Amino acid sequence: MPWVAALPVDAIDADDVARWDHAGKSYAIYRTSDDAIYASDGLCTHEQxxxxxxxxxxxxxxxxxxxxxxxxxxxxxRRLPACVALRTYAVRVDAGVVHVNLPD
Amino acid sequence: MGRVRRNYALTGPEREQAIADGLASASWYQTPIDRKTLKQLMARRNGPALRDTAIWFALLLATGYGGVHFWGSWLAVPFFMAYGVLYGTSCDSRWHESLHGTPFKTNWLNDALYQLASFMQLWNPVVWRWSHMRHHSDTAIVGRDREIGTMRPPAMVMKALVTGGTTLWLSYMRVLISHARGHFSPDERDFVPADQLPAATQAARVHLAIHACVFAACLWSGSILPAMLISLPRLYGIWLLMLLALPQHAGLAEDVLDHRLNSRTMLLPLPLRFIYWNMNYHLEHHMFPMVPYHALPALHACIRHDCPEPKGLIETWWELFPVLRRQLHDPDHWIDQQLPSGAGPARIGPRLLH
Incomplete structure (x- = not known):
């Protein structure tokens, strides 16, 4: 599975989320208050x-x-009306840039 | 376009047409707000809702105590008038806000208030949760939104305005009994997931069991007083809610993707805003439903340049009531909200563009 450069870490405020669009799909990239980075599909599984x-x-x-x-x-x-799990992706930070491990 | 007699059923032909027209779960107009400001507006806090809920409970206790103390004399009347409004009107906004999970930062407080307020509403907490989710996805989209309060022609609403809370109370009780028997309408089955229906039945049974206890207490005591405190305030105290809540969407456009055209903000004095937990900022709430009630005045200030000029309660009804009367015989009539100059272009939706 390829690692794809997404956003600079600095483009995401601490305790916030940013949108990243790639290859016709939307992703959400999160930066927690302790600077941990996570990524998931960008659209809610309930109503997009x-x-x-x-x-x-x-x-x-x-x-x-x-x-x-x-x-x-x-x-x-974790709270209705969300019932279906969100797809999450592995991330790593190289040279200040968030890379997301996307499926082929 | 000469449309008459819309079919508001969620399982009827207008549902399929709404989906085909791209009006279901569509993208709605939002006034641009920078992310930092919006985050501040959406921020969760316990303080305001704890304070307001404590005041609400204290007022309920005080007026309820007064009503009981003076029961049998005319002095009980003003106490029960106040108690009825605090119970039968205020429970609606508490139900609504806690459903959205926004008033409290601590989630179990939202859930606890939601269960209590649902009971006070005489509403099934499971069914109405899903109903309101749909209302926010497809606000005033015919065939999709079952919370269109003033379906055209608005004969039911006019009847409710004339009969006060009696019609509504009877219909709420009838629906609760139906749910307790495991019966759900086709519309309800359209928006409540099938795996949630047993929980809905269970909730209705619990609510009805409590009302049965109240009824038994009335029989035992030979007085209607227990029901005046618990089961009936929604009947005699809902009148103010009808005046506050009906203007949320009444008389405005259907089938548009712009809350500025189908939702209405009213300006109210502080006591009414307390009773209604700022839901008079209804346009703002629909456009940004994650903003808690206590931040809605600030949100209003942020976006008012992009929205129709709000009116007060009396001015709103002065405009609205003749429109509802006209809709009785002219269901194709509605108020075309005027946006201020410089506002973002209205997102009309395909049905009105025809």
Whole structure:
């Protein structure tokens, strides 16, 4: 699976989330308050709202539309109406840039 | 376009048309707000809701105590008028905000308030959670949104305005009984996931069991007083809610993808904003539903340059009531909200573009 350069770490505020579009898909890249980086699909599994417009609280991302929540570490749904897990991706930071491990 | 007699059923032909027209779970207009400001507006805090909930409970206790103390004399009337509004009207906004999970930072506080307020509403907490999710996805989209309160022609609403809370109370009780028996309408089955229906049945049974206990207490005591405190405030105290909540969407456009055209903000004095937990900023709430009630005045200030000029309660009804009356015989009539100059272009939606 290829590692793809996504966003500079500095483009994401601490305790926030940023949208990254690549190859026709949208992803959400998270930076927690202790500077840990995570990545997931960018659209809520409930109704396709962009999670990058939502609110990150600790390890939980809240969808901006209905406040469905997911754990960004494993994508598990944590609050209705989110029922289906979010797909998450491995990340690494090289030279200040977040790289996401995407499937072939 | 001469449309008459829309079919509002969620399982009817308008549902398929709405989906075909791209109106289901669509992308809606949002006034641009920079990310830092929006994050500040969305931030969760426990303080304001703890304070306001404590005041609410204290007022309920004080007015309820007064009503009980003076029961049997006319002095009980003003106490129960106040208690009824604090119970039967205020529970709606508490239900609504806690459903969104925004008033408290601590989530179990949101959930606890949601369960309590759902009971006070006489509403099934499971069914209405999913109903309201749909309302936010597809606000005032015919065939998709079952919370269109003023379906055209708005005969039911006019009846409810005339009969006060009686019609609504009877219909809420009838629905609860139906849910307790495991019966759900085709519309409800459209938006409630099938695996949630047993929980909905269970919740209705618990609610009805409590109301049965209240009824038994009335029989035992030979007085209606227990029901005045628990089961009936939604009947005699909902009148103010109808005045505050009906203007949320009434008389405005259907089938648009722009909350500035189908949702209405009203300016209210502080006591009414407390009773209604700022839901008078309804346009703002729909456009950014993650913003807690206590931050809605600040959100209003941020986006008002892009929105129709809000009116006060009396001014709103002065405009709205004649429109509802006209819709009784002219269902194709609605208020075309005027956006200020310089506002972002309206997202009309394909049905009105025809």
């Amino acid at each position: 709202a962009h999670l990058a417009d939502g609110l990150l609280d600790g390890y939980l991302i809240a969808c901006p539309k209905h406040n469905g929540r997911f754990d960004i570490r494993d994508g598990s749904p």
